[in-house]
Amino acid sequence: MRRLETPDYSFALNDEPRLRELFERVLREPRGPRQDQHLAALHDDVCSLVRRAKADGRHVETIIVALKDIFGVPDRPKRVFRDDDDTPPNIVLLRRIVRWCIKEYYGPGADVPLTDQ
Numbered sequence: 567m568r569r570l571e572t573p574d575y576s577f578a579l580n581d582e583p584r585l586r587e588l589f590e591r592v593l594r595e596p597r598g599p600r601q602d603q604h605l606a607a608l609h610d611d612v613c614s615l616v617r618r619a620k621a622d623g624r625h626v627e628t629i630i631v632a633l634k635d636i637f638g639v640p641d642r643p644k645r646v647f648r649d650d651d652d653t654p655p656n657i658v659l660l661r662r663i664v665r666w667c668i669k670e671y672y673g674p675g676a677d678v679p680l681t682d683q
Contacts, residue, residue: 568635569631569635570635575631577618577632578619578629578632581611581636585636588607589636589637589656591604592605593655593656593659608663613666613667613670615629616629619632626671629667629671630668633660633663633667637659639656
């Protein structure tokens with residue numbers, strides 16, 4: 567059974583197809599205006615999920631784990647990546663998504679990096 571199919575994480579099931587589609591589009595699309603459009607749509611959808619989950623009383627950690635499950639990224643990677651040059655694109659994108667999630671959950675004063683690179 568997938569984690570999203572368990573009661574603690576099922577809140578994200580309805581969002582899974584759209585989020586996964588946008589995630590894959592961002593990864594496939596070459597850099598440029600179309601990728602920026604997909605990235606903006608992914609950002610908006612992730613933030614919408616975070617707002618709804620927070621309103622339902624979900625903890626930010628639960629939301630992050632659900633997002634990792636949606637995007638097929640393990641909770642604990644098998645190796646540590648030193649910098650973005652060494653890191654697979656899906657992990658780099660997931661790191662951005664986690665920053666979006668934290669900023670949306672806690673607000674603009676959240677202790678996360680200021681840049682969204």
